[in-house]
Amino acid sequence: MLKLTQADFAVRRLELARKMGAHSIAIIATNAVSYRNSDVDYKYRADSSFYYLTGFPEPEAIAVIQTFDDADEYEYTLFCRERDPELEIWNGYREGLEGAKSAYHADASYAIDDFNEEVVELLSHAHKVYFRVGHDADFDIRITSIIQQHHLKLSLLQLDPIVDVMRLIKSDKEIGLMKKAAEISALAHTKAMESVRNGMMEYELEAELNYVFGKHGCVPAYGSIVGSGENGCILHYVENNKKIEDGQLVLIDAGCEYEYYASDITRTFPVNGVFSKEQRIIYQLVLDAQLAAIDAVRIGNPYRKPHDIVVRILTQGLLELGLLQGNLEDLIGDEAYRQFYMHGTGHWLGLDVHDVGGYKTKEGPRHYEAGMVVTIEPGIYISPQDTTVPEKWRGIGIRIEDDIVVTSEGPQVLTASVVKEIDHIEALMKSTANK
Numbered sequence: 001m002l003k004l005t006q007a008d009f010a011v012r013r014l015e016l017a018r019k020m021g022a023h024s025i026a027i028i029a030t031n032a033v034s035y036r037n038s039d040v041d042y043k044y045r046a047d048s049s050f051y052y053l054t055g056f057p058e059p060e061a062i063a064v065i066q067t068f069d070d071a072d073e074y075e076y077t078l079f080c081r082e083r084d085p086e087l088e089i090w091n092g093y094r095e096g097l098e099g100a101k102s103a104y105h106a107d108a109s110y111a112i113d114d115f116n117e118e119v120v121e122l123l124s125h126a127h128k129v130y131f132r133v134g135h136d137a138d139f140d141i142r143i144t145s146i147i148q149q150h151h152l153k154l155s156l157l158q159l160d161p162i163v164d165v166m167r168l169i170k171s172d173k174e175i176g177l178m179k180k181a182a183e184i185s186a187l188a189h190t191k192a193m194e195s196v197r198n199g200m201m202e203y204e205l206e207a208e209l210n211y212v213f214g215k216h217g218c219v220p221a222y223g224s225i226v227g228s229g230e231n232g233c234i235l236h237y238v239e240n241n242k243k244i245e246d247g248q249l250v251l252i253d254a255g256c257e258y259e260y261y262a263s264d265i266t267r268t269f270p271v272n273g274v275f276s277k278e279q280r281i282i283y284q285l286v287l288d289a290q291l292a293a294i295d296a297v298r299i300g301n302p303y304r305k306p307h308d309i310v311v312r313i314l315t316q317g318l319l320e321l322g323l324l325q326g327n328l329e330d331l332i333g334d335e336a337y338r339q340f341y342m343h344g345t346g347h348w349l350g351l352d353v354h355d356v357g358g359y360k361t362k363e364g365p366r367h368y369e370a371g372m373v374v375t376i377e378p379g380i381y382i383s384p385q386d387t388t389v390p391e392k393w394r395g396i397g398i399r400i401e402d403d404i405v406v407t408s409e410g411p412q413v414l415t416a417s418v419v420k421e422i423d424h425i426e427a428l429m430k431s432t433a434n435k
């Protein structure tokens with residue numbers, strides 16, 4: 001089983017230490033437990049940036065990474081819950097202070113309840129303190145109050161820009177984990193294509209996805225979208241509670257999380273296994289745009305180049321179909337295409353499904369670098385209420401999405417194992433129907 005090791009997390013902490021410089025300290029807390037209702041918690045997941053630097057999966061934890069005269073060395077202190085045999089009977093085992101050092105390689109560990117007291121000594125040796133300003137208002141107040149109460153003269157700096165850029169470039173191991181997540185998600189999408197039947201409920205199809213995810217030890221990376229018919233025109237449709245009917249398309253946007261790393265796939269396919277004439281035309285237009293955009297995910301290209309390519313291809317196609325009228329350049333300039341395509345063409349992918357990392361830098365647009373992972377997901381959504389277009393087009397919603405790694409050899413599609421060509425989709429669904 002592919003996993004990150006504590007050596008991997010130590011490399012990240014060292015990189016952060018070097019980026020902060022001498023006499024600096026970084027303080028980062030993990031997520032709080034989230035309550036679903038009454039005394040029922042949501043299944044816990046650590047904060048992504050906290051996990052990125054520590055690998056520590058428990059709640060109620062704060063990491064402190066500190067440099068002194070030499071930024072090439074650092075000390076790592078972990079504040080966490082102490083062992084409590086009685087509570088562990090109810091809620092599971094804890095690493096405790098010893099486990100923080102032995103299993104998670106902290107140089108020192110303290111009880112989380114002692115943070116306010118113990119962190120003062122750590123801060124007293126620093127000139128700069130980095131923390132996630134604005135991430136948690138209560139934690140902001142907690143840190144600034146400690147500094148003010150003890151009259152510490154420190155420069156307060158934002159931690160996120162450093163860690164976000166680190167997270168933006170994935171290591172070979174991270175890409176391996178994301179490839180595994182993509183492969184599992186591709187299996188789930190294939191299973192959905194094989195399982196769809198006239199009259200089943202959208203949530204039944206969602207259950208097929210969840211079964212494949214769970215079978216491989218994964219959870220959904222986000223709320224799965226299973227939109228049949230006109231529900232495919234709702235970008236963030238998650239109710240998944242309508243009956244799937246013959247002649248409709250089903251748009252599924254779903255991906256699993258494997259070892260904290262996300263995948264993100266969208267496929268659109270016909271319930272009866274055969275695209276209608278209108279469905280086929282729109283689908284092929286979206287696919288042509290997606291393939292051209294994927295080819296533009298290359299080192300040195302600006303982030304928006306795939307989107308610009310998609311906009312031009314979709315606008316030209318909609319113009320040729322008569323769904324838009326006017327001059328191509330004017331339609332693009334006026335963003336007339338947003339009647340049918342109203343979102344961006346992709347986003348960074350990693351520990352979060354919408355991963356961190358700015359799309360612009362101080363110098364201008366961010367350009368693709370090796371190790372970045374991005375989604376490419378054009379779509380066309382023709383509202384069932386849009387009376388400006390002929391009725392035969394209304395209610396068609398199509399999106400196609402893949403996960404792309406930027407490499408020195410060109411774009412690498414992590415999600416290629418789930419079919420998306422029209423003939424391949426129809427062949428897969430025909431073979432399943434004949435079983």
